[in-house]
Amino acid sequence: MIIDAHSHVWPDRIAEMALAGNRVPGLTARGDGTVDGLTATMERTGVDMSCCLGIANEARHVDKVNAFVAGLTSEKRFGFGTVHVGLPVEDNMASLRRHGVKAVKVHPLFQDFALDDRRLWDIFEAFGDEIAVITHVGEGGDARTNALSSPRMIADIARRFPDLRLVACHFGGYKILDDAEEMLAGADVVLETSWPPSLKELRPERVRNLIRRHGAERIVFGSDWPMTDPGEEIAAIEALGLTDDETKLVLGGTMARVLGIDSPWSG
Template sequence: MIIDAHCHVWPDHIAAKVLAGRPAGLDPVHDGTLDGLRRTMDAAGIDMAMCLGVANLARTVDRTNEFIGSVDRSRFIPFGTVHPGLSIEENLASLKRHGIRGVKLHPLFQELSLGDPAVVELLHALAEEGIVVITHAGAGGDEASNERGHPRHLRALADGVPNLTLIACHYGGYHRLDTAEELVVGSRVVLETSWPPRLADLDPDRLRRIVAAHGADRMVFGSDWPMADPAAEIAAVRALGLTRQEEDAILGGTLARLLGIVEAD
């Protein structure tokens, strides 16, 4: 089973407008719609994908969760949104209302810091509810956004919120891989493999060392669709020459275990 942990989707009438703005300075390679994601998955041999919704503003949290909660759950796994501008109770109520058991945080687009006490308090509440959290981690283009997603915040969350299942995108440090290797690799944080626009841009020897140091049982495949092509990213993982057990774990086994997904016979 192959599961993509990192797919951004928007309603059809919004996707083109969002992508025209080149999020995070990247050029999209797909259209950002649910139908587009399904076609991409079919072409790449992906069984399931986490659909990530991000509300940049507190007032759009419930609207975003309504859309994400409506996805076809036979192929898509809804990961909704929260915002520190709402109370913990309001955030939890929105997730429950739309049947969502996972959350995406984005320090860049939401302008929230993973070290903000209000965010940490919210993550404690999510952990108590058994809600899995995936977050952007690493650089964001300027000093303020770099700080909001700094790898040291991931390590502090791993140590300070021990019952939280935390998935860190981009090996825990987009364009801050040295720092992520120092602070996050080897911790209890689950590392996700995306490195847009191409995972192949990273040194494969370095990636093999990260897998050996962190463990494939705490790593998950993600493409960062629609900013990267999942088929090429899967090929890059397979080109690392990992053991079959490690490759299977990263491409789907680890995430299936974390999310309680049972592969159909």
């Protein structure tokens, strides 16, 4: 059961505009960001479930985004909602519970707050082990926004909130993998594999060694669709030379455990 931990979907009317707001130089979308586009991609690439990540750039959009992702949730899609430090903790939690959202995406580059913002930590405190979190970590913007997330911040969050089900995108440090490998070695955090424009940008032996040092039981496959092609990213993981059990954990078993859903690959 292949689970893509990292895909972005927007309402049809804003998908094109949302993609135009991509801040990573030289990165071109491979899909259109619509629900129909994702569905067709999943059928073509063999993805059984996609985590659809919602992001509210502004606090006033939180409830609308959570309503949208809640409507996406099905046997094939797991909706990840949003929170914002511009709202009181109680309002963030009320929105998630009202719409039955069990996981959220945090994206400092677009939401313009840091992973060590104490207002965000207050939200994490309220999450306990109830709400899973996946967050961008690393570069992708200008110097100021790049500084809003780092492997060190992830390590601090993991220590401060041991019950939090935390997933760090891009192996815990997009474009700063040396820092991520140094600061997150042994940390109790799940790392996600996306590396736009493709995981193939990294040396296979480095990725294989990283997965084995951290443990396949703490690694999840993510494509970052529509910025990459999930089929190509799955093929890159299958070509790493991992064992069959390790590959199954990475491609879906570990994420099934994070989400609390049944999978024959959970181990």
